[in-house]
């Protein structure tokens with residue numbers, strides 16, 4: 447895909463009714479949405495209608511077809527009241543991508559319904575294979591139900607974002623749910639938003655990350671996720687303090703970590719770091735079902751060592767239930783890979799953003 451003169455080359459252009467037709471913008475952010483509608487064609491019709499008051503630059507249909515509706519140097523009305531990281535009113539500097547998707551699903555008597563079907567007397571449920579169950583990034587615990595995006599949409603949006611990044615100096619790719627939390631929940635957990643921005647903005651493909659890493663990220667309190675590159679060999683601690691106990695052996699220079707939070711001073715980053723080491727068989731519980739993990743730890747006493755001879759202890763506290771993948775086995779020792787959360791000095795980590 448290629449952007450030329452503020453348009454996606456080869457894409458159908460259907461002009462939206464509502465957008466700022468006089469002023470120009472210099473986009474440096476991309477906002478991902480779902481339409482909460484039944485089809486891409488219906489959304490295009492809706493934005494083009496003379497009564498429309500909202501719009502987006504692009505609509506991505508179920509089959510991955512992209513329709514452009516506003517030139518990329520014009521302000522579309524997709525973000526509404528919004529702020530993130532000290533900036534607000536995202537319409538003024540962002541490109542809006544609407545992905546056709548019904549969004550949040552309601553569960554009634556074991557069946558799942560789109561918001562519009564849920565209101566009807568004779569409801570038609572969603573095909574169960576289209577239901578995604580997951581925790582929203584803005585929610586604390588509850589698992590909720592969402593309509594799956596198609597592979598064609600995920601691929602098309604990724605290529606579209608790459609093309610946009612080539613044409614403009616894009617610094618952020620965010621979900622509407624991140625710039626308007628509480629008010630908006632799109633694109634929701636069914637959309638691989640972290641993978642999209644990590645790959646497109648930071649050149650890191652989280653599709654290659656282990657499932658335990660992905661789970662650690664989804665379980666963390668992170669409302670946004672940034673990749674950080676460690677500048678020096680860096681201590682990894684249990685608390686944001688230079689006197690706090692170490693979490694594991696130091697993180698090697700040039701390692702990548704996930705920044706999931708900061709302390710109030712901003713001098714410490716709460717990070718996720720993937721570690722591997724050797725552990726006694728007695729502390730592990732293997733899971734031979736078709737799970738994404740090879741097992742979990744059955745004791746808080748589990749210790750990770752640098753080698754099978756237990757020469758050096760690597761992690762001070764691996765919690766019961768920590769999931770892992772087995773890399774290697776030698777008699778009673780297993781080499782496992784797990785993800786550990788802890789703190790590191792912010793000044794030694796470059797945020798890839």
Ligand SMILES: [Zn+2]
Nearest residue numbers: 479480622632
């Ligand atoms: Zn939205």
